[in-house]
Amino acid sequence: MKIAIFPGDGIGPEVTAQARRVLDALDLPGLTLFEGDVGAVAYRRHGHPLPAETLEMARAADAVLFGAVGDFSCDDLPRELRPEQAILGLRSELGLFANLRPAAGFPGLEHLSSLKPDIARSIDLLVVRELNGDVYFGDKGERDSTGGREGWDAMSYNEAEVRRIAHVAFRAAMGRGKRLTSVDKANVLETSRIWRETVIEMAKDYPEVELDHMYVDNAAMQLVKSPGQFDTIVTGNLFGDILSDQASACVGSIGLLASASLGERQAEYGTFGLYEPIHGSAPDIAGQGKANPVAAVLSLAMLLRHSLGREEEAVGVERAVEGILADGVFGGDLGGSASTSEIGDAIVRKLL
Amino acid sequence: MKIAIFPGDGIGPEVTAQARRVLDALDLPGLTLFEGDVGAVAYRRHGHPLPAETLEMARAADAVLFGAVGDFSCDDLPRELRPEQAILGLRSELGLFANLRPAAGFPGLEHLSSLKPDIARSIDLLVVRELNGDVYFGDKGERDSTGGREGWDAMSYNEAEVRRIAHVAFRAAMGRGKRLTSVDKANVLETSRIWRETVIEMAKDYPEVELDHMYVDNAAMQLVKSPGQFDTIVTGNLFGDILSDQASACVGSIGLLASASLGERQAEYGTFGLYEPIHGSAPDIAGQGKANPVAAVLSLAMLLRHSLGREEEAVGVERAVEGILADGVFGGDLGGSASTSEIGDAIVRKLL
Numbered sequence: 001m002k003i004a005i006f007p008g009d010g011i012g013p014e015v016t017a018q019a020r021r022v023l024d025a026l027d028l029p030g031l032t033l034f035e036g037d038v039g040a041v042a043y044r045r046h047g048h049p050l051p052a053e054t055l056e057m058a059r060a061a062d063a064v065l066f067g068a069v070g071d072f073s074c075d076d077l078p079r080e081l082r083p084e085q086a087i088l089g090l091r092s093e094l095g096l097f098a099n100l101r102p103a104a105g106f107p108g109l110e111h112l113s114s115l116k117p118d119i120a121r122s123i124d125l126l127v128v129r130e131l132n133g134d135v136y137f138g139d140k141g142e143r144d145s146t147g148g149r150e151g152w153d154a155m156s157y158n159e160a161e162v163r164r165i166a167h168v169a170f171r172a173a174m175g176r177g178k179r180l181t182s183v184d185k186a187n188v189l190e191t192s193r194i195w196r197e198t199v200i201e202m203a204k205d206y207p208e209v210e211l212d213h214m215y216v217d218n219a220a221m222q223l224v225k226s227p228g229q230f231d232t233i234v235t236g237n238l239f240g241d242i243l244s245d246q247a248s249a250c251v252g253s254i255g256l257l258a259s260a261s262l263g264e265r266q267a268e269y270g271t272f273g274l275y276e277p278i279h280g281s282a283p284d285i286a287g288q289g290k291a292n293p294v295a296a297v298l299s300l301a302m303l304l305r306h307s308l309g310r311e312e313e314a315v316g317v318e319r320a321v322e323g324i325l326a327d328g329v330f331g332g333d334l335g336g337s338a339s340t341s342e343i344g345d346a347i348v349r350k351l352l
Numbered sequence: 353m354k355i356a357i358f359p360g361d362g363i364g365p366e367v368t369a370q371a372r373r374v375l376d377a378l379d380l381p382g383l384t385l386f387e388g389d390v391g392a393v394a395y396r397r398h399g400h401p402l403p404a405e406t407l408e409m410a411r412a413a414d415a416v417l418f419g420a421v422g423d424f425s426c427d428d429l430p431r432e433l434r435p436e437q438a439i440l441g442l443r444s445e446l447g448l449f450a451n452l453r454p455a456a457g458f459p460g461l462e463h464l465s466s467l468k469p470d471i472a473r474s475i476d477l478l479v480v481r482e483l484n485g486d487v488y489f490g491d492k493g494e495r496d497s498t499g500g501r502e503g504w505d506a507m508s509y510n511e512a513e514v515r516r517i518a519h520v521a522f523r524a525a526m527g528r529g530k531r532l533t534s535v536d537k538a539n540v541l542e543t544s545r546i547w548r549e550t551v552i553e554m555a556k557d558y559p560e561v562e563l564d565h566m567y568v569d570n571a572a573m574q575l576v577k578s579p580g581q582f583d584t585i586v587t588g589n590l591f592g593d594i595l596s597d598q599a600s601a602c603v604g605s606i607g608l609l610a611s612a613s614l615g616e617r618q619a620e621y622g623t624f625g626l627y628e629p630i631h632g633s634a635p636d637i638a639g640q641g642k643a644n645p646v647a648a649v650l651s652l653a654m655l656l657r658h659s660l661g662r663e664e665e666a667v668g669v670e671r672a673v674e675g676i677l678a679d680g681v682f683g684g685d686l687g688g689s690a691s692t693s694e695i696g697d698a699i700v701r702k703l704l
């Protein structure tokens with residue numbers, strides 16, 4: 001089994017290093033690790049945020065552990081050379097179409113949320129975001145118009161694209177509370193009309209799942225008002241970008257939240273995927289030992305589960321994280337004083 | 353001066369009736385009122401949610417006071433006959449390009465928010481949403497693709513469209529805290545790149561306004577985490593739909609929130625506009641005297657201010673509303689027991 005590790009920029013290397021230590025501590029047989037450059041560091045070293053060698057490394061791997069990309073040095077680069085192209089490029093080149101973003105509070109840390117504690121405590125949801133289509137990857141450009149320069153982007157979804165992501169979402173809902181909310185804007189968008197019709201079609205294959213539909217504006221409202229009402233949410237790339245970040249903010253501690261981006265390729269023990277903390281590169285605190293490595297470690301747990309078929313080890317890592325949080329081992333972001341490596345130490349100790 | 357009143361469906365007629373009583377109580381000279389049908393009721397009576405007579409009435413007026421549209425009877429109608437076409441049609445036919453959505457807590461009602469009271473109390477923002485462009489009004493349709501039926505929608509903004517809404521937003525910011533946050537997704541969308549470049553250009557004309565830019569996913573996060581950081585937000589039609597509803601939910605009492613949709617047409621005393629509560633038609637509680645008329649009354653206040661140039665009366669109405677809320681006169685939605693008409697009575701009494 002091969003894992004490619006792409007630490008990236010800012011706090012990416014620090015938090016990924018701790019996830020790697022946890023992986024080492026698990027001492028899995030037959031595992032090979034590779035490291036590759038992505039983001040601003042890759043641009044500086046190789047002239048591109050997603051160098052061909054990095055992409056090849058990802059293609060050859062069973063899973064990718066990703067840190068974060070982006071720093072201030074790239075603000076003035078043209079879009080195609082900016083660090084976020086690394087993540088967009090990996091998603092499209094590797095066909096990573098299913099983004100899983102769990103958002104759930106950690107017991108005892110509800111006070112970190114800006115929501116009232118009882119409401120924050122009620123959050124336990126999964127956002128399944130489509131990641132290969134929508135207005136992200138449609139044609140786009142600039143043209144002249146009577147109103148001067150005009151920017152345009154084509155939004156679309158076809159039935160096959162919707163079916164593929166809806167299957168993932170229905171199956172995920174089956175493994176959770178068996179309730180699925182499909183979010184769209186079908187009262188305005190044709191893209192959403194096809195989305196909704198296709199999801200409704202597919203519900204027949206999952207009779208145990210209770211399906212409902214919500215307009216995206218209402219979903220944004222409900223996520224603030226009563227986030228506890230949601231079990232699994234499935235939505236397109238653009239709405240998923242917004243709602244999954246909103247859901248994370250409701251939990252209140254983004255240093256704890258992980259994500260998986262799954263592809264179609266099935267390997268021997270699981271599905272090819274890329275795993276990353278949802279926090280970004282936070283260049284302002286990089287290199288100071290202040291970064292919270294928990295989200296990176298929990299991303300590793302998702303990797304173990306989805307790509308390596310190592311459920312037992314995944315649960316072990318998650319339990320270790322719960323353990324150190326219960327012990328009060330956390331950094332400044334959660335009101336504690338532990339450094340990045342101290343948190344890593346504590347997780348590794350719990351594991352053994 | 354002519355005001356067209358379109359009560360619409362569900363609780364629309366009840367709340368609009370109270371706003372009308374308040375308007376009557378002001379006894380403004382030279383005012384003529386018209387009533388027209390919109391939404392499901394218009395569809396039933398005239399076969400279309402936005403009948404030609406209604407549109408003509410709006411065109412002839414200085415301002416429109418709008419209730420709400422939509423009820424269960426229309427769920428199976430084709431999109432072009434559904435009630436929301438009334439509001440989309442009015443926006444495009446009347447050139448209502450600037451949607452102003454203030455969101456601020458009412459002192460003493462912070463407990464209604466799902467945010468912690470001190471965070472809810474800090475909210476005092478204005479969302480300026482573009483309302484005539486974006487993916488809402490671009491070409492759209494269904495086509496065949498290798499993946500089956502495909503829904504598509506064209507998103508775009510040109511410089512003239514952005515300039516027009518940005519002027520409104522910069523001016524609004526000048527009258528508030530002089531801080532403007534432009535929200536886009538310029539790291540992915542060409543539409544957003546033109547948006548951002550144009551807003552930056554225009555900032556030169558408003559040197560007193562502090563401008564910053566935020567990606568929409570981050571804005572959704574920040575609106576939960578620390579909504580008090582925002583003064584004025586300007587954004588496109590789609591992002592504005594989502595973020596303005598999210599901001600309203602943060603306040604926690606959508607029965608209190610009003611909105612204005614302004615056009616280009618300047619009348620003698622102000623700008624032509626349409627004014628509506630942000631809550632919908634709530635068909636489940638229609639006709640029971642449970643609806644909160646405050647948002648409709650505050651929409652009237654915005655009408656007095658923006659379309660009739662009656663700042664003094666607008667402030668008078670707003671003070672009256674603050675007064676009854678301070679007196680504890682409110683309905684079940686805010687934890688009180690007053691009926692729709694009792695709330696109207698109380699506001700009228702405060703005014704006199």
Ligand SMILES: CC(C)[C@H](C(=O)O)[C@@H](O)C(=O)O
Binds near residue numbers: 088241539540
């Ligand atoms: C960096 C950006 C292009 C990306 C996205 O919009 O998908 C990010 O916000 C995310 O959610 O991973």
Ligand SMILES: CC(C)[C@H](C(=O)O)[C@@H](O)C(=O)O
Binds near residue numbers: 187217436439440593
């Ligand atoms: C009803 C719908 C078409 C409308 C919109 O999306 O603009 C509504 O959500 C609004 O915000 O006024």
